[in-house]
Amino acid sequence: MPIDPTLLDDLEWRGLIAHSTDRDALREALDAGSVRFYVGFDPTAASLHMGHLVQVLTAKRLQQAGHTPFALVGGATGMIGDPRDSGERTLNSLDTVKEWTDRVRRQIEPFLSFEGPNAATMVNNYDWTASLSTIDFLRDVGKHFPVNRMLARDVVSRRLESGISYTEFSYVLLQSMDFLHLYRDFGVTLQFGGSDQWGNLTAGAELIRRAAGGKAHAFATPLLTKADGTKYGKTEGGALWLDADMLSPYAFYQFWLNVEDEKVGELLRVFTFLSRPEIEELEAQHTEKPFLRIGQRTLAEQVTTLVHGAEETERIKEASAALFGGGDLRGLSVQTLGAALREAGSVKVAAGTPLPSVVDLLVDTGLAKSKGEARRTIGEGGAYLNNDRIEDVDRVVAADDLIGGSWLVLRRGKKNFAGVEVG
RNA sequence: GGCAGGUUGCCCGAGCGGCCAAUGGGAGCGGACUGUAAAUCCGUCGGCUUUGCCUUCGAAGGUUCGAAUCCUUCACCUGCCA
Numbered sequence A: 001m002p003i004d005p006t007l008l009d010d011l012e013w014r015g016l017i018a019h020s021t022d023r024d025a026l027r028e029a030l031d032a033g034s035v036r037f038y039v040g041f042d043p044t045a046a047s048l049h050m051g052h053l054v055q056v057l058t059a060k061r062l063q064q065a066g067h068t069p070f071a072l073v074g075g076a077t078g079m080i081g082d083p084r085d086s087g088e089r090t091l092n093s094l095d096t097v098k099e100w101t102d103r104v105r106r107q108i109e110p111f112l113s114f115e116g117p118n119a120a121t122m123v124n125n126y127d128w129t130a131s132l133s134t135i136d137f138l139r140d141v142g143k144h145f146p147v148n149r150m151l152a153r154d155v156v157s158r159r160l161e162s163g164i165s166y167t168e169f170s171y172v173l174l175q176s177m178d179f180l181h182l183y184r185d186f187g188v189t190l191q192f193g194g195s196d197q198w199g200n201l202t203a204g205a206e207l208i209r210r211a212a213g214g215k216a217h218a219f220a221t222p223l224l225t226k227a228d229g230t231k232y233g234k235t236e237g238g239a240l241w242l243d244a245d246m247l248s249p250y251a252f253y254q255f256w257l258n259v260e261d262e263k264v265g266e267l268l269r270v271f272t273f274l275s276r277p278e279i280e281e282l283e284a285q286h287t288e289k290p291f292l293r294i295g296q297r298t299l300a301e302q303v304t305t306l307v308h309g310a311e312e313t314e315r316i317k318e319a320s321a322a323l324f325g326g327g328d329l330r331g332l333s334v335q336t337l338g339a340a341l342r343e344a345g346s347v348k349v350a351a352g353t354p355l356p357s358v359v360d361l362l363v364d365t366g367l368a369k370s371k372g373e374a375r376r377t378i379g380e381g382g383a384y385l386n387n388d389r390i391e392d393v394d395r396v397v398a399a400d401d402l403i404g405g406s407w408l409v410l411r412r413g414k415k416n417f418a419g420v421e422v423g
Numbered sequence B: 001g002g003c004a005g006g007u008u009g010c011c012c013g014a015g016c017g018g019c020c021a022a023u024g025g026g027a028g029c030g031g032a033c034u035g036u037a038a039a040u041c042c043g044u045c046g047g048c049u050u051u052g053c054c055u056u057c058g059a060a061g062g063u064u065c066g067a068a069u070c071c072u073u074c075a076c077c078u079g080c081c082a
Helices: A007-013 A023-032 A050-064 A094-111 A134-144 A147-152 A154-162 A171-186 A195-212 A249-257 A261-271 A276-288 A294-308 A310-324 A334-344 A358-364 A371-379
Strands: A036-041 A068-073 A121-124 A190-194 A217-221 A346-349 A383-385 A407-412 A416-422
Touching: A007 A023, A007 A050, A023 A217, A036 A050, A036 A171, A050 A068, A050 A094, A050 A190, A050 A217, A050 A261, A050 A294, A068 A094, A068 A171, A094 A121, A134 A171, A134 A195, A147 A154, A154 A195, A171 A195, A190 A195, A195 A217, A249 A294, A249 A310, A249 A334, A261 A276, A261 A294, A276 A294, A294 A310, A310 A334, A334 A346, A334 A407, A334 A416, A346 A358, A358 A371, A358 A383, A358 A407, A371 A383
Parallel strands: A036 A068, A036 A190, A068 A121, A190 A217, A346 A416
Antiparallel strands: A383 A407, A407 A416
C-alpha cells in the first residue's frame, strides 16, 4: 500500500493535531513508510461517544494513508481509571470491564480494515498486564518514573487538593507500559489520543526512550468545545453515544443537524471524510446562506452514515422531513408517519377506553420526566398533540385524535417528537 | 496534635426556631423572535392521587407544639498555629 505523503498536512488542516512531539521527526517517519501506530480506548462505559469518534476516525485516516493501526482496548487500564478533574473514579467490577471491553472492541472494528498489507490489529492490554508481577512492574517500569515529575503533571497537581488514590496516580505507568510493549513486540512507534491524554502519550514515548533506547512519536487531537467554550457531546440525555441502544440514531442525527453555525466547518473537517475542496465549498455556501443549513445537513448525513450506516440514515432523513415538514400530519400516509415516529421514538399503548391522558403519555414517551413536569410543560404552552397546542392540562386523548386510526404525534417544545401507537 | 470555620436542591450560593420546597445566579426546560442556529427577552425549574399531601438542607440521635436553623455523636472538607 503506497503511503500518502499529504497525510500530515491534511490532519493539520483538519485541526486534528493540537499537540505533537517533534513535528519534523514525525513527518519524516510518516514519509518513510507504513508507520505502526496505536490508539487506546478505555472501557469507561458500555459505549464509545463523540470524543472517542475523533480518535476512531483519525485512526481510519492514518490507515487510509497507508499506515498500520493497532487499536487497543483497555481491559487492564479500565480496571484502574485514568485520573480526571472531577475526582476519584468508582472502580468497576472485572465482569463489567470485560463486557464493556467487548462492546468497545465491536464498536471500533467496523471503522478499520483488517485485511491487506497494513491490516489493523486489535489488542487488549489486559493480555500483557494481568499476569505481571508487582516486583517486575516496579523494577522494569516504575524505576523510570520520577515521582517529582509525576506530581507536576497537570491532572495530578489539580487533584492533589481534592485527593487522588495511589491507584489512579499509577495509571500513567500502565499506559506508558502499553506503548513500550507495543513498541517492543510489534514495532509500534506512534501513539495518538485526545489532548487530555497528552501527558500519558509523552510519558509513553519517554519510557520507550529510557527503557528501550527507542524513538517514538505522539500527537494529540484537540478537545472539541461548543461555541461558548463549554464541553461538547452532551445531549439532553447524556453523552453522544455511538451505540444505537443508548442513543437512538435519530437523536444522533438530530444532534449534528443542530450544531451551531460557527462550528460547522470545524466539525466537517474533524468528523467527515469529505475532501478539502468539498468542505471549503460547503463552508462557502454555509457562510453565504446559513439559514439553508447545508453544512449541518451534510454533517449530520455524513457522520450518521459513518456510525449507523447509509440505510438507517436514509430512514432518519425521511423521518425528520416528515416530522419537521410543517405540513399537515394527516396528509402523510400512515406508513410514512409510523416509520417516522418509530425513528423518533415511540411507545405502544393498548387500545380501549378510556384512552390515556396527555399528561400520562408525555411521561410514557419520555418527553417529560414526571407528571409534574408534564403538567408544567402543558401550562407553559409547550405540549402539542398532532401539532396542535394543548391548552387543557387534563386533556384526554379522544378516538378521533388517532391519525390513521392508530397513531398520535406528541411533541414537546419545538423539536422533541414522540409517537404513540394505539392498538 | 491545638484553634477556628464549613457540609443546603443539577452546580455555585443565601437562609440561622414557625410566614421554607427553602432568596439570588448559572445550567436545564418551555414561550416569543428565527433557520430544527446563535444572541436577546419572558416564563418555569423536588415528587404525587396537586386548593392538599409526601420526601429534601452531610449521617444518626435529641430538645421543642414546631428545626435547614438549637444540642450530642459520627463522617468528610477548609483555613490558622504546631
